[in-house]
Amino acid sequence: MSTDTGPAIELRGASKIFRTPSGGLHTAVRELDLTVARGEFVAVVGPTGCGKSTTLTLVSGLEEPTDGEVLVAGQPVEGVGDKVGFVFQQDATFPWRTVLSNVMAGPRFRGVPKAEAKAKAREWLARVGLASFEDRYPHQLSGGQRKRVALAATFVNDPEILLMDEPFSALDVQTRALMSDELLELWEGTGASVVFVTHDLEESIALADKVVVMTAGPATVKQVFDIDLPRPRKVESVRLLPEFIDIYREIWESLGEEVRITRERGAADVA
Ligand SMILES: Nc1ncnc2c1ncn2[C@@H]1O[C@H](COP(=O)(O)OP(=O)(O)O)[C@@H](O)[C@H]1O
Numbered sequence: 001m002s003t004d005t006g007p008a009i010e011l012r013g014a015s016k017i018f019r020t021p022s023g024g025l026h027t028a029v030r031e032l033d034l035t036v037a038r039g040e041f042v043a044v045v046g047p048t049g050c051g052k053s054t055t056l057t058l059v060s061g062l063e064e065p066t067d068g069e070v071l072v073a074g075q076p077v078e079g080v081g082d083k084v085g086f087v088f089q090q091d092a093t094f095p096w097r098t099v100l101s102n103v104m105a106g107p108r109f110r111g112v113p114k115a116e117a118k119a120k121a122r123e124w125l126a127r128v129g130l131a132s133f134e135d136r137y138p139h140q141l142s143g144g145q146r147k148r149v150a151l152a153a154t155f156v157n158d159p160e161i162l163l164m165d166e167p168f169s170a171l172d173v174q175t176r177a178l179m180s181d182e183l184l185e186l187w188e189g190t191g192a193s194v195v196f197v198t199h200d201l202e203e204s205i206a207l208a209d210k211v212v213v214m215t216a217g218p219a220t221v222k223q224v225f226d227i228d229l230p231r232p233r234k235v236e237s238v239r240l241l242p243e244f245i246d247i248y249r250e251i252w253e254s255l256g257e258e259v260r261i262t263r264e265r266g267a268a269d270v271a
């Protein structure tokens with residue numbers, strides 16, 4: 001961890017305008033102001049197509065803002081840094097590599113000696129319950145198991161910042177809840193700051209310290225809600241708490257309006 005104590009992530013008036021293939025301009029996000037403290041778990045919710053993934057690409061350094069600033073650990077983001085880990089909806093595993101080799105890939109890439117990388121990879125595989133699966137290939141695993149490999153392959157790099165883009169959306173409901181619990185367990189020991197993008201409000205409340213509601217596209221921050229539910233949490237039980245139901249209702253009032261606006265524009269222009 002770096003020594004300065006400022007926020008982990010800051011977006012200041014960040015906008016992103018894309019040039020479309022037909023030569024037009026498309027504003028994906030506008031004047032975003034967002035702060036993520038160190039060790040904080042922030043969930044970002046918003047209607048489909050509003051600009052959530054674009055926001056993450058700005059933080060990751062995959063894209064530069066057209067206007068405004070994006071800072072990580074107090075420094076302007078320049079390219080993809082090694083402090084940042086990603087988990088996406090699609091599996092990011094190498095299909096031709098075994099589970100162990102997949103999890104070793106990050107440390108090896110960063111020059112960690114093989115024996116050490118292997119030991120670290122095995123430690124993380126054990127933590128995600130895949131110790132006995134290290135010789136399998138990704139196609140020989142279930143969707144949930146592949147997601148566990150992706151989590152191990154991310155956490156093994158000790159990321160200071162974890163960017164997650166609807167990582168569990170493709171999983172069935174029960175596996176999703178299990179993965180959420182597992183993510184919280186893995187994260188709680190690390191001190192990493194998380195930005196977790198989802199269109200699922202329940203998921204966002206169950207996981208996060210703070211839920212950021214985005215407007216209909218082009219997205220900007222509409223409202224930020226603090227989630228004061230106790231930790232450690234188990235998603236299946238936390239969502240039954242009366243406080244959960246109250247905050248759900250409150251946030252839905254804000255989010256639901258943006259979802260309606262997006263729907264009324266028609267499904268045609270939301271990808
Ligand atoms: N590289 C790109 N070029 C042009 N338009 C893009 C690009 N990436 C995203 N967009 C557009 O920006 C808007 C926001 O997209 P995105 O951030 O993926 O939304 P979300 O993740 O909230 O569903 C969409 O209308 C999308 O079509």
Ligand SMILES: [Mg+2]
Binds near residue numbers: 052053054165
């Ligand atoms: Mg997206």
